[in-house]
């Protein structure tokens with residue numbers, strides 16, 4: 438049975454159609470899927486004659502992802518834009534605390550306006566007024582593609598490149614098991630519209646900065662294999678990240694380093710880009726579910742890709758999390 442293409446609820450299309458000046462919001466430390474989804478919707482709305490803004494607080498874009506913002510040409514939201522917005526479109530974001538909003542907003546900043554959420558995190562708390570959450574979707578950009586098509590919104594070659602970037606990265610370059618025929622159909626449609634496969638591939642896979650390269654060298658050197666070779670983890674301390682010339686926005690998908698070892702069923706990356714706070718990325722391989730483990734440390738995400746943040750330095754985080762991870766692996770089939 439072929440997997441059906443995702444199809445958005447008509448209520449979502451209607452609520453977004455009512456918005457004239459929405460603010461598009463993604464998650465903290467936005468990745469290409471988050472950015473592509475935000476910009477993809479925003480650009481389609483601009484082409485439809487609306488005036489959307491994208492919420493990207495100062496410092497939230499990594500050097501690697503800045504070109505996506507430049508391609509999109511969507512104005513960034515300030516306090517006035519939040520006050521005058523007639524709706525909010527939140528993408529790729531599982532819960533309100535994950536929303537990447539500008540500082541100093543009133544606690545009830547969404548009051549009286551519609552919030553529409555589009556996401557693929559299984560841990561999504563359905564915090565919008567209308568929520569389209571498809572956890573079997575490999576990326577939020579795949580959902581935004583389906584939304585633009587279903588709503589008959591304009592899709593030009595730049596928008597197509599932005600959405601393609603999110604699908605490509607969230608599927609691990611079309612290599613993770615969530616990559617379905619429907620994912621490839623969405624990607625194929627975007628390429629037909631003019632997505633620049635070569636440019637997106639080059640900028641995201643073959644244009645590494647020296648600083649990012651230095652950080653990867655640290656993460657390679659710090660990789661350990663434990664639990665009879667089933668768990669690989671690595672670390673980057675506050676000093677190591679700073680000495681590489683990197684910061685919080687530069688921690689992205691480096692968990693791919695421990696994950697790349699043969700036989701590994703779980704990979705974990707511990708990074709302390711903010712002193713005293715350790716971000717933990719969990720990845721499951723061969724069907725291993727890491728979501729419950731991430732949730733036990735206050736995090737969330739997907740079954741095979743989850744994250745958490747805990748208030749302690751990297752070394753302490755390793756001591757707390759690695760034994761729990763090995764125990765979780767012992768309990769997996």
Ligand SMILES: [Mn+2]
Nearest residue numbers: 470529577607
């Ligand atoms: Mn995503």
